Amino acid sequence: xxxxxxxxxxxxxxxxxxxxxxxxxxxxxxxxxxxxxxxxxxxxxxxxxxxxxxxxxxxxxxxxxxxxxxxxxxxxxxxxxxxxxxxxxxxxxxxxxxxxxxxxxxxxxxxxxxxxxxxxxxxxxxxxxxxxxxxxxxxxxxxxxxxxxxxxxxxxx
Amino acid sequence: xxxxxxxxxxxxxxxxxxxxxxxxxxxxxxxxxxxxxxxxxxxxxxxxxxxxxxxxxxxxxxxxxxxxxxxxxxxxxxxxxxxxxxxxxxxxxxxxxxxxxxxxxxxxxxxxxxxxxxxxxxxxxxxxxxxxxxxxxxxxxxxxxxxxxxxxxxxxxxxxxxxxxxxxxxxxxxxxxxxxxxxxxxxxxxxxxxxxxxxxxxxxxxxxxxxxxxxxxxxxxxxxxxxxxxxxxxxxxxxxxxxxxxxxxxxxxxxxxxxxxxxxxxxxxxxxxxxxxxxxxxxxxxxxxxxxxxxxxxxxxxxxxxxxxxxxxxxxxxxxxxxxxxxxxxxxxxxxxxxxxxxxxxxxxxxxxxxxxxxxxxxxxxxxxxxxxxxxxxxxxxxxxxxxxxxxxxxxxxxxxxxxxxxxxxxxxxxxxxxxxxxxxxxxxxxxxxxxxxxxxx
Numbered sequence: 001x002x003x004x005x006x007x008x009x010x011x012x013x014x015x016x017x018x019x020x021x022x023x024x025x026x027x028x029x030x031x032x033x034x035x036x037x038x039x040x041x042x043x044x045x046x047x048x049x050x051x052x053x054x055x056x057x058x059x060x061x062x063x064x065x066x067x068x069x070x071x072x073x074x075x076x077x078x079x080x081x082x083x084x085x086x087x088x089x090x091x092x093x094x095x096x097x098x099x100x101x102x103x104x105x106x107x108x109x110x111x112x113x114x115x116x117x118x119x120x121x122x123x124x125x126x127x128x129x130x131x132x133x134x135x136x137x138x139x140x141x142x143x144x145x146x147x148x149x150x151x152x153x154x155x156x157x
Numbered sequence: 158x159x160x161x162x163x164x165x166x167x168x169x170x171x172x173x174x175x176x177x178x179x180x181x182x183x184x185x186x187x188x189x190x191x192x193x194x195x196x197x198x199x200x201x202x203x204x205x206x207x208x209x210x211x212x213x214x215x216x217x218x219x220x221x222x223x224x225x226x227x228x229x230x231x232x233x234x235x236x237x238x239x240x241x242x243x244x245x246x247x248x249x250x251x252x253x254x255x256x257x258x259x260x261x262x263x264x265x266x267x268x269x270x271x272x273x274x275x276x277x278x279x280x281x282x283x284x285x286x287x288x289x290x291x292x293x294x295x296x297x298x299x300x301x302x303x304x305x306x307x308x309x310x311x312x313x314x315x316x317x318x319x320x321x322x323x324x325x326x327x328x329x330x331x332x333x334x335x336x337x338x339x340x341x342x343x344x345x346x347x348x349x350x351x352x353x354x355x356x357x358x359x360x361x362x363x364x365x366x367x368x369x370x371x372x373x374x375x376x377x378x379x380x381x382x383x384x385x386x387x388x389x390x391x392x393x394x395x396x397x398x399x400x401x402x403x404x405x406x407x408x409x410x411x412x413x414x415x416x417x418x419x420x421x422x423x424x425x426x427x428x429x430x431x432x433x434x435x436x437x438x439x440x441x442x443x444x445x446x447x448x449x450x451x452x453x454x455x456x457x458x459x460x461x462x463x464x465x466x467x468x469x470x471x472x473x474x475x476x477x478x479x480x481x482x483x484x485x486x487x488x489x490x491x492x493x494x495x496x497x498x499x500x501x502x503x504x505x506x507x508x509x510x511x512x513x514x515x516x517x518x519x520x521x522x523x524x525x526x527x528x529x530x531x532x533x534x535x536x537x538x539x540x541x542x543x544x545x546x547x548x549x550x551x552x553x554x555x556x557x558x559x560x561x562x563x564x565x566x567x568x569x570x571x572x573x574x575x576x577x578x579x580x581x582x583x584x585x586x587x588x589x590x591x592x593x594x595x596x597x598x599x
Binding site (some may be wrong): 076 | 258259262263266275276278279281282285307308309310314316324327328329341342360361364454455462465466468469470471472473474476477
């Protein structure tokens with residue numbers, strides 16, 4: 001599809017990355033994957049504290065679920081040991097399943113909550129599970145948008 | 158026209174998964190095959206089978222380890238087993254066979270698995286870390302302090318700053334100088350397996366040394382039994398040795414190996430029961446001299462629980478994503494020096510993550526126009542690739558970056574991961590996205 005912008009296009013198209021905020025890991029309970037829930041000062045004016053805290057707490061719960069040492073983990077571990085850990089080559093582990101859930105959740109949060117506020121959460125797995133990277137975008141007024149052009153669209157298929 | 162420059166790129170070329178871009182701007186990319194992340198990995202490792210297998214650059218004495226195990230076992234099967242089967246039981250070669258398979262498989266898994274390497278910090282993260290440390294607000298650059306203290310389960314733990322990986326190492330992480338990587342739950346670098354032993358392959362290593370000690374003991378016992386049975390009657394022990402010279406080789410190898418394998422198994426059993434690493438034990442990080450409590454904040458205070466946690470705990474994922482794809486014309490921004498400032502402000506910032514919200518915002522913008530002017534508005538999903546949702550190809554949105562159309566970065570999708578799903582899912586219409594957009598220019 002080939003689309004041209006209108007001269008009074010919204011400032012979305014000239015959004016630029018302004019800053020990145022990194023939510024660090026919380027090691028108070030050991031090496032389990034957990035992030036600080038405190039809203040950074042850079043995001044104070046961007047997003048409500050409760051929304052942010054909910055997001056991080058949900059992520060923490062997901063990671064706790066993935067790393068939970070319980071019956072299911074023991075069963076998986078014992079079965080793996082008996083098979084000389086060959087099942088890891090053909091079976092999706094519980095951790096991987098939860099990582100998929102986390103990825104879907106982050107995608108959903110970005111679409112519903114963060115993108116409308118000019119923010120973007122990067123999945124922690126992309127940063128070595130060290131930080132939650134939140135990109136802050138600013139709209140800048142486009143100086144070139146004064147050129148007027150009609151809006152046309154045509155299907156390229 | 159500046160506003161329209163990025164729109165001249167045919168979105169169909171970008172939207173079709175794994176399709177060859179057809180626009181002229183992408184023509185030069187045709188000759189470049191998409192590279193995988195292992196090809197630009199900064200650590201000292203070697204990769205085989207297109208990134209599936211990772212080993213340390215110095216493989217150490219892994220060939221010797223493997224050779225000794227295989228040769229000794231083969232000699233046992235050929236020269237000792239026939240005699241023992243006829244005189245004793247067929248279970249002997251069966252048990253030996255199972256142990257041998259266990260040993261070889263776990264050895265190869267220990268050697269070829271990512272031990273828990275931490276990817277190095279990206280420049281933005283480094284800048285952020287330095288900014289946090291520089292509390293005085295001074296503009297002069299000074300190196301970050303070496304340690305940061307945190308409290309874990311009531312114990313004070315110092316996190317060291319790694320100048321190679323440019324990050325504060327998580328607890329229990331150590332930098333291996335041989336592999337030049339920070340490894341989570343670093344135990345030690347084992348030359349016998351030619352790899353570090355860390356969080357992800359410790360259970361393989363433990364199973365390897367335990368099964369090896371069983372195998373060594375078993376072969377030693379069987380060889381002694383074989384020679385004893387042969388030397389019964391008029392034959393002497395020496396004659397028995399002459400009749401079965403291979404047994405002598407096995408005897409020597411097993412005798413000298415058994416002390417180290419049994420010793421190592423016992424030592425690591427103690428470590429597992431205490432939830433300690435070799436590194437911590439050697440350094441005396443959680444010395445028992447302080448009192449009854451070991452002071453180890455990671456221990457579950459129970460031998461069984463510690464064993465289960467270490468050996469049967471969930472298998473963590475590999476963080477380095479060695480088989481993930483790199484965009485052909487984007488070089489991964491690993492840390493080269495500590496003086497890089499505000500890279501995300503640079504015009505040529507090609508970090509794929511920066512394109513994601515532009516994609517999202519552009520999608521919203523276009524949807525409003527398409528919806529109002531075009532009855533057959535094809536969803537902007539055509540613009541969105543099937544790669545990682547917010548690493549989509551959207552460099553066209555950056556006015557300063559209109560000439561490049563990199564292929565999207567993608568995680569290894571061996572198991573159909575969500576990173577290969579379309580960024581805009583079904584059910585979320587473009588109008589819905591527009592309605593949700595309430596961001597105002599400040």
